[in-house]
Amino acid sequence: MSTQLRGSILPKWFAAALAMLSIGAALLIENTTNVSGIGGTTALAVVLYLVLQTAWSFTVEGRRHAVDRLFATLIYSSFVAAALPLATLIWQVVHKGIAQFNANFLSHSMRSVSPSKPGGGIYHALLGTLEQVGIATLIAVPIGILTAIYLVEYSRGGRLGKWISFFVDVMTGVPSIVAGLFIYTAFILTFGMERSGFAASLSLTILMMPVIVRATEEMLKIVPADLREASLALGIPQWKTILRIVLPTAIGGIITGVMLSVARVAGETAPLLLTTFLSQSINSNPFAGPQAAIPTFIWDQISSATPASLDRAWAGALTLILLIMIFYGTAKLIARYYAPKA
Amino acid sequence: MNQGLSDPRSSISGSAVRRGDQIFRLITVGSGILILALMTSIGIFLTWKAIPSFSHNSSNFFTESKWFPDQSTPIFGIAALAFGTFVAALIAMILAVPTGIGTALFITYYAPKKIAGAMAFFIDLLAAVPSIIFGLWGLQFLMPHMQGVAAWLDRYLGFIPIFQNRSDLYTKSLLIAGVVLAIMILPTISAISREVFNQVPRNHVEAALALGATRWEMVRMAVLPFGRPGIISASMLGLGRALGETIAVALILSAVFEVNIHISEPGGNTFAANIALKWNEAGPNGLSALIASGLVLFLITLAVNSIARGIIARRKDFSGA
Amino acid sequence: MAKRIDVNNLNAYYGTFRAVADVSLTIEPRSVTAFIGPSGCGKSTVLRSLNRMHEVIPGARIEGSVALDGEDIYGDGVDPVNVRRTIGMVFQRPNPFPTMSIQENVLAGIKLDSGRKSKDELSEIVERSLRGANLWNEVKDRLDRPGAGLSGGQQQRLCIARAIAVQPDVLLMDEPCSALDPISTIAIEDLIHELKNEYTIVIVTHNMQQAARVSSSTAFFNLAATGEPGRLVEINPTDQVFSAPREKATEDYISGRFG
Numbered sequence: 001m002s003t004q005l006r007g008s009i010l011p012k013w014f015a016a017a018l019a020m021l022s023i024g025a026a027l028l029i030e031n032t033t034n035v036s037g038i039g040g041t042t043a044l045a046v047v048l049y050l051v052l053q054t055a056w057s058f059t060v061e062g063r064r065h066a067v068d069r070l071f072a073t074l075i076y077s078s079f080v081a082a083a084l085p086l087a088t089l090i091w092q093v094v095h096k097g098i099a100q101f102n103a104n105f106l107s108h109s110m111r112s113v114s115p116s117k118p119g120g121g122i123y124h125a126l127l128g129t130l131e132q133v134g135i136a137t138l139i140a141v142p143i144g145i146l147t148a149i150y151l152v153e154y155s156r157g158g159r160l161g162k163w164i165s166f167f168v169d170v171m172t173g174v175p176s177i178v179a180g181l182f183i184y185t186a187f188i189l190t191f192g193m194e195r196s197g198f199a200a201s202l203s204l205t206i207l208m209m210p211v212i213v214r215a216t217e218e219m220l221k222i223v224p225a226d227l228r229e230a231s232l233a234l235g236i237p238q239w240k241t242i243l244r245i246v247l248p249t250a251i252g253g254i255i256t257g258v259m260l261s262v263a264r265v266a267g268e269t270a271p272l273l274l275t276t277f278l279s280q281s282i283n284s285n286p287f288a289g290p291q292a293a294i295p296t297f298i299w300d301q302i303s304s305a306t307p308a309s310l311d312r313a314w315a316g317a318l319t320l321i322l323l324i325m326i327f328y329g330t331a332k333l334i335a336r337y338y339a340p341k342a
Numbered sequence: 343m344n345q346g347l348s349d350p351r352s353s354i355s356g357s358a359v360r361r362g363d364q365i366f367r368l369i370t371v372g373s374g375i376l377i378l379a380l381m382t383s384i385g386i387f388l389t390w391k392a393i394p395s396f397s398h399n400s401s402n403f404f405t406e407s408k409w410f411p412d413q414s415t416p417i418f419g420i421a422a423l424a425f426g427t428f429v430a431a432l433i434a435m436i437l438a439v440p441t442g443i444g445t446a447l448f449i450t451y452y453a454p455k456k457i458a459g460a461m462a463f464f465i466d467l468l469a470a471v472p473s474i475i476f477g478l479w480g481l482q483f484l485m486p487h488m489q490g491v492a493a494w495l496d497r498y499l500g501f502i503p504i505f506q507n508r509s510d511l512y513t514k515s516l517l518i519a520g521v522v523l524a525i526m527i528l529p530t531i532s533a534i535s536r537e538v539f540n541q542v543p544r545n546h547v548e549a550a551l552a553l554g555a556t557r558w559e560m561v562r563m564a565v566l567p568f569g570r571p572g573i574i575s576a577s578m579l580g581l582g583r584a585l586g587e588t589i590a591v592a593l594i595l596s597a598v599f600e601v602n603i604h605i606s607e608p609g610g611n612t613f614a615a616n617i618a619l620k621w622n623e624a625g626p627n628g629l630s631a632l633i634a635s636g637l638v639l640f641l642i643t644l645a646v647n648s649i650a651r652g653i654i655a656r657r658k659d660f661s662g663a
Numbered sequence: 664m665a666k667r668i669d670v671n672n673l674n675a676y677y678g679t680f681r682a683v684a685d686v687s688l689t690i691e692p693r694s695v696t697a698f699i700g701p702s703g704c705g706k707s708t709v710l711r712s713l714n715r716m717h718e719v720i721p722g723a724r725i726e727g728s729v730a731l732d733g734e735d736i737y738g739d740g741v742d743p744v745n746v747r748r749t750i751g752m753v754f755q756r757p758n759p760f761p762t763m764s765i766q767e768n769v770l771a772g773i774k775l776d777s778g779r780k781s782k783d784e785l786s787e788i789v790e791r792s793l794r795g796a797n798l799w800n801e802v803k804d805r806l807d808r809p810g811a812g813l814s815g816g817q818q819q820r821l822c823i824a825r826a827i828a829v830q831p832d833v834l835l836m837d838e839p840c841s842a843l844d845p846i847s848t849i850a851i852e853d854l855i856h857e858l859k860n861e862y863t864i865v866i867v868t869h870n871m872q873q874a875a876r877v878s879s880s881t882a883f884f885n886l887a888a889t890g891e892p893g894r895l896v897e898i899n900p901t902d903q904v905f906s907a908p909r910e911k912a913t914e915d916y917i918s919g920r921f922g
Contacts, residue, residue, distance in 0.1 A: 072558065074444060075447050082442070089479045093479070146370045147374045167378055170648060171381055174643065178384065182388065185633060267471075269588070299474060302593060313478055314482075324472070545758040546761075549758040549760065549822070
């Protein structure tokens with residue numbers, strides 16, 4: 001009976017040893033046959049590892065431990081499989097983007113630069129993106145926050161509130177190109193507005209609003225009810241209570257949510273393609289004429305498909321990533337600044 | 343409608359206070375109604391502007407795969423678009439759902455607690471990468487690296503028609519688009535699954551372990567059954583995103599209007615990519631036809647997202663009880 | 664079946680915090696041993712060390728040895744999965760698996776075993792375990808209904824049935840009645856009386872009357888101050904602990920002067 005507790009367990013070095021063995025065998029097979037490339041070898045090594053481990057563990061440790069090890073390996077590999085694309089993507093954007101990324105790139109437009117020649121820059125697109133996203137934020141933030149206030153402070157599960165809530169949820173899943181289509185059909189086809197940076201802003205507004213409503217709602221919900229009651233008990237009217245007590249308490253989280261929505265729409269391409277024309281020149285007026293943006297700049301450079309324009313596309317991608325990181329970083333800082341001091 | 347705290351007070355307080363409350367309340371209701379109106383008008387405007395193309399179409403909109411809406415006798419339909427959209431999304435789901443669940447399990451139950459937070463942050467970063475950059479990366483980096491895989495599938499699994507490649511070209515295919523989509527929807531699936539896995543009651547996990555379950559048996563006994571509704575709605579939300587993704591797919595596919603089951607051959611097209619690619623060259627009827635295809639996409643994603651939200655909402659009721 | 668447990672110089676840690684210091688005690692087979700003491704004295708931690716459940720908390724570990732009939736459960740080559748199979752556990756809050764029926768809950772541990780069992784064998788195990796947990800008559804007509812639909816006391820007996828279905832040698836109970844009403848508590852206590860004929864039972868309880876009612880030996884744990892590790896003050900036959908405790912601290916605690 002005393003052997004009951006003792007399982008035959010494979011030693012700790014087993015996994016490392018088997019991994020070496022698998023890689024060695026994979027390299028050997030690669031040399032003798034024509035499975036090629038680092039991807040092929042890696043895949044082969046992983047499959048070998050899984051098969052050997054399962055077989056070995058099954059004979060020594062039994063079925064249950066073999067299955068346990070098999071799934072542990074699969075779960076670890078799924079994380080690697082998820083992280084690998086991101087790692088290569090970051091590496092590629094930095095590695096290929098840095099070639100063209102300089103002060104000249106940031107301070108010049110593409111005006112009279114031939115697509116096949118190096119040079120030119122992203123200034124006109126950076127300006128366009130900042131203006132378009134800025135206008136979108138100015139429109140989306142008040143509507144989004146006020147809607148969230150209605151949902152949390154006034155509606156309290158009323159029928160209208162439920163409908164708004166449902167549509168806001170569904171709206172978060174609307175493809176961005178549909179937002180572009182909507183602005184095009186409603187404002188350009190129906191009301192005769194021209195394609196412009198402002199039309200692009202409106203399509204971004206559609207994408208931002210649900211994110212802001214949701215983020216604000218979450219933040220307002222966690223404001224303690226006693227705070228509201230304390231203020232109301234002092235005879236302060238409800239609207240002043242909301243504006244002076246509730247909103248300031250939640251403001252850190254709300255601003256963070258706004259920044260995250262800004263970061264999300266700053267990289268949107270599809271709606272801009274429908275609502276504004278591409279431009280190679282600086283246009284600081286979002287209400288008239290074609291206006292560039294960073295995502296459409298990248299799109300344009302990829303479409304030109306010359307070595308010089310692809311370099312510019314990667315530099316544009318690096319610019320866009322940096323811009324988004326600035327938005328995220330700001331969001332983090334704001335969140336930390338307003339975080340409850342405990 | 344408002345049984346809020348202002349009512350009992352209104353009889354005592356001055357009318358100025360009451361007016362302030364009423365005005366503010368009206369402003370917030372107005373914002374809410376504006377959002378509601380915007381959302382419902384998406385469907386209305388798209389339908390309205392799509393209708394003209396239907397009357398000019400000399401073919402069946404749903405079964406035709408050609409796309410010549412600006413000819414003197416317009417012929418166009420969404421068969422090829424629908425096929426490409428669903429195949430690309432299906433490939434994405436097959437790859438991303440198990441990987442996303444695996445990643446979520448890794449972060450919640452397998453990784454050392456100290457690094458799990460950093461790992462979760464790393465995966466969430468994927469969600470912050472704009473689709474244009476995924477497209478650029480897919481075109482310039484992934485596509486050359488995927489050729490070997492596609493060729494291997496053709497060579498050893500080519501007897502299955504979908505893996506067969508008759509062209510010796512392995513680029514610009516639905517397969518590659520599907521892989522890029524998988525990477526793009528993975529953070530969505532992983533983040534929501536992670537959230538539900540974290541909510542699995544500690545005492546269920548311990549009950550399983552105390553019965554002598556291995557770690558995987560514990561996951562199967564306590565974690566996965568509890569997380570199933572969350573996994574399903576996470577997958578549906580991922581599916582919604584995959585169906586509607588535009589730019590990355592538009593950059594990768596070489597748009598072709600035919601139904602081709604050989605997924606590693608160049609070709610394929612999706613609703614969203616087609617709109618982006620054809621928009622600036624379309625005439626009046628062409629625009630209307632594109633809007634019609636956009637309406638179909640809108641309705642499909644609406645249905646998928648509503649189902650996902652419905653499952654989440656039901657789950658909220660359940661755990662609240 | 665029932666086995667003896669020897670704890671030798673047990674120290675239990677959560678990260679760098681030592682929660683339990685230098686515990687040595689012996690638990691006799693076919694007896695009920697109660698662990699009592701104030702909150703934070705480490706009695707639950709000691710209990711969870713007895714079937715290696717302590718280490719499933721991230722950062723938790725132990726030093727010292729715990730032997731089951733002379734075999735160290737922390738020894739080299741010992742599989743924690745086998746340890747937990749041999750030493751079953753019942754928790755403070757009833758925790759039947761919510762997605763499983765009553766029958767599936769009872770069989771949850773059995774299903775892990777290699778080798779298929781016939782339908783008859785399985786239903787026999789279900790009946791034996793539920794009878795063993797005094798639950799059979801109440802649920803025999805609704806075995807395929809969800810286990811979560813039972814009352815709190817029934818759920819706890821279902822968890823006991825689930826634990827004894829795999830025929831362990833020892834049964835650990837971590838405050839099994841603290842979430843239950845008085846009638847359910849009596850049902851569980853009656854059950855413990857019957858179970859001790861077959862199993863070695865260790866029960867952690869906050870309730871001193873309960874310790875006096877169900878146990879044959881009682882171990883009193885205490886801690887000098889918050890932040891200090893818990894220690895074993897004494898372990899003796901229950902009558903003696905409650906009538907003539909050896910230590911002053913035990914007497915103070917039992918007579919309600921603190922804790």
